[in-house]
Amino acid sequence: xxxxxxxxxxxxxxxxxxxxxxxxxxxxxxxxxxxGPNGAGKSTLLRALAGLLPRQGGQVWLQGRPLDDWSARExxxxxxxxxxxxxxxxxxxxxxxxxxxxxxxxxxFGAPGPGDEREVDAAMQATECDAWQHRRLQQLSGGERQRxxxxxxxxxxxxxxxxxxxxxHLDPPHQVAVVRLLQGLARQGTVASVLHDxxxxxxADRVLLMQAGRVVAAGxxxxxxxxxxxxxxxxxxxxxQRIGSRFIALPRLG
Amino acid sequence: xxxxxxxxxLLVLAAASGVLLLAGLVAGGDGWSWAGFTQLLQGPDAGLxxxxxxxxxxxxxxxxxxxxxxxxxxxxxxxxxxxxxxxLLGSASGASLAVVVVLAAGALASQAVLPAAGFLSRVGLVAxxxxxxxxxxxxxxxxxxxxxxxxxxxxxxxxxxxxxTAVSDLLTLAAPEALRGRQVFMLGSTGxxxxxxxxxxxxxLALTLPTAQRLSRTLDALVxxxxxxxxxxxxxxxxxxxxxxxxxxxxxxxxxxxxxVAFVGLAAPHLVRRYAPGAHGYTLLASAAAGGVLLLAADVxxxxxxAPQELPVGVLTxxxxxxxxxxxxxxxxxx
Numbered sequence: 001x002x003x004x005x006x007x008x009x010x011x012x013x014x015x016x017x018x019x020x021x022x023x024x025x026x027x028x029x030x031x032x033x034x035x036g037p038n039g040a041g042k043s044t045l046l047r048a049l050a051g052l053l054p055r056q057g058g059q060v061w062l063q064g065r066p067l068d069d070w071s072a073r074e075x076x077x078x079x080x081x082x083x084x085x086x087x088x089x090x091x092x093x094x095x096x097x098x099x100x101x102x103x104x105x106x107x108x109f110g111a112p113g114p115g116d117e118r119e120v121d122a123a124m125q126a127t128e129c130d131a132w133q134h135r136r137l138q139q140l141s142g143g144e145r146q147r148x149x150x151x152x153x154x155x156x157x158x159x160x161x162x163x164x165x166x167x168x169h170l171d172p173p174h175q176v177a178v179v180r181l182l183q184g185l186a187r188q189g190t191v192a193s194v195l196h197d198x199x200x201x202x203x204a205d206r207v208l209l210m211q212a213g214r215v216v217a218a219g220x221x222x223x224x225x226x227x228x229x230x231x232x233x234x235x236x237x238x239x240x241q242r243i244g245s246r247f248i249a250l251p252r253l254g
Numbered sequence: 255x256x257x258x259x260x261x262x263x264l265l266v267l268a269a270a271s272g273v274l275l276l277a278g279l280v281a282g283g284d285g286w287s288w289a290g291f292t293q294l295l296q297g298p299d300a301g302l303x304x305x306x307x308x309x310x311x312x313x314x315x316x317x318x319x320x321x322x323x324x325x326x327x328x329x330x331x332x333x334x335x336x337x338x339x340x341x342l343l344g345s346a347s348g349a350s351l352a353v354v355v356v357l358a359a360g361a362l363a364s365q366a367v368l369p370a371a372g373f374l375s376r377v378g379l380v381a382x383x384x385x386x387x388x389x390x391x392x393x394x395x396x397x398x399x400x401x402x403x404x405x406x407x408x409x410x411x412x413x414x415x416x417x418x419t420a421v422s423d424l425l426t427l428a429a430p431e432a433l434r435g436r437q438v439f440m441l442g443s444t445g446x447x448x449x450x451x452x453x454x455x456x457x458x459l460a461l462t463l464p465t466a467q468r469l470s471r472t473l474d475a476l477v478x479x480x481x482x483x484x485x486x487x488x489x490x491x492x493x494x495x496x497x498x499x500x501x502x503x504x505x506x507x508x509x510x511x512x513x514x515v516a517f518v519g520l521a522a523p524h525l526v527r528r529y530a531p532g533a534h535g536y537t538l539l540a541s542a543a544a545g546g547v548l549l550l551a552a553d554v555x556x557x558x559x560x561a562p563q564e565l566p567v568g569v570l571t572x573x574x575x576x577x578x579x580x581x582x583x584x585x586x587x588x589x
Contacts, residue, residue: 052481076486076487079485083478083481088477091477091537092533101486103475108471137477
């Protein structure tokens with residue numbers, strides 16, 4: 001299976017403090033969930049894979065070519081990135097925010113064409129935010145804002161989607177909807193998402209477990225070795241149980 | 255609904271601009287007098303008073319306000335802060351220092367204290383203010399090592415503002431003759447605007463507004479945060495530098511022609527966003543129009559409130575701006 005995004009011996013420091021220590025990952029087509037305790041370096045890994053952070057060491061390849069060899073616009077057409085929520089604010093309407101996802105295709109001076117508007121409509125329908133597309137970003141609840149920003153990332157129509165906590169602030173029905181959406185997108189491309197919710201992460205095709213800036217385990221969602229590593233990394237505070245064909249993680253209480 | 259409000263605001267601003275420009279022609283030393291105005295038009299001084307004084311002054315006030323409104327919208331978009339002001343990056347203190355240098359040089363030249371003072375005193379105040387404003391921003395950019403980091407840029411702007419103001423104070427102490435000129439400059443005035451000024455201001459607006467609008471999607475993308483904007487393929491350091499240059503040019507031009515007119519750059523984008531918020535392409539245009547209307551209204555009021563005496567327009571904008579901010583503060587407290 002071809003690797004869409006590959007990192008080898010990736011080292012990144014934030015404010016002089018090393019955060020990633022020689023991380024190597026292969027993101028293949030399908031959905032990869034990145035999990036780990038707070039401060040494990042999950043979001044930093046995602047930002048480094050998107051080319052948004054300077055690397056201290058190592059290399060990232062996008063579709064077999066070093067990430068630095070792509071122009072910023074070429075890269076933006078191939079990697080869509082969703083930030084952790086909390087940064088977006090302002091007067092733009094939902095539709096105007098989602099339209100920004102077409103910037104890598106139009107360029108700064110280009111005008112949106114009918115094709116762009118179709119992609120914007122499709123992205124808003126996929127995240128169910130088309131009904132309130134004329135509301136402003138600051139008028140939205142946390143969950144609505146998250147769906148709007150996810151639609152912005154989807155509107156890029158990039159083959160690689162990097163999503164930092166896409167289910168944050170969502171209620172259970174919308175969490176399920178996003179998981180189904182990611183599963184659908186993973187059939188056509190490569191999706192990597194940082195998730196704090198282990199039951200949702202175990203719905204992904206593969207799970208990457210991080211701790212202290214290193215990848216400590218990686219495997220399919222039904223891999224017993226991965227389950228053992230998850231229990232160990234989370235101080236045996238979770239239990240992995242099988243329900244039908246899927247696995248779920250439950251907090252171990254008492 | 256949103257589009258409708260945006261269109262309506264632009265129409266209201268266009269109509270207000272027209273009415274105020276007419277009011278600017280009528281308003282004179284005897285306050286509001288239509289009869290006096292028609293009499294003036296029939297007299298021999300109509301060409302001079304209306305054509306050479308009131309008309310360029312009114313148009314110049316609108317253009318200066320438009321440049322400040324545009325600069326304010328640019329600053330607030332760039333810094334993602336609704337309280338950002340066009341003078342944040344050191345342009346005001348730079349222009350003020352340059353004006354004091356020229357005024358002090360004039361005083362020192364007459365006393366033959368400094369050999370270079372003679373040359374400096376021949377530099378026009380307008381040119382000095384423009385160069386000083388740009389110099390202040392350039393110094394800020396150098397201290398911040400470019401426009402890449404917003405916080406560093408803001409801090410550098412504060413440092414430049416404080417230091418250049420201190421140097422101005424020192425120079426004023428050395429040459430007290432410069433104090434009065436400096437005071438006039440700091441208060442802001444539309445009284446010296448002629449057709450030459452209008453031509454300069456209009457050229458500046460015609461250059462900066464469309465360019466800023468072309469780049470406005472950068473400001474839209476920045477709404478999502480720095481990383482998201484970069485992930486969309488935008489070369490943020492370069493684009494931000496261009497936007498800072500546009501901000502500096504608009505502010506420098508306005509300051510060089512009318513001195514430090516307070517609050518217009520802060521209030522115009524605020525008013526636009528309160529009534530009809532929107533993407534930056536629209537906000538820049540509407541803020542420029544709102545800035546023009548605000549300053550022209552203040553100019554007409556300054557001429558007529560205590561006619562035949564005239565108030566410095568900067569004092570009026572500062573008072574109105576202060577009241578507006580207080581109202582805003584109260585409304586926020588209530589909500």
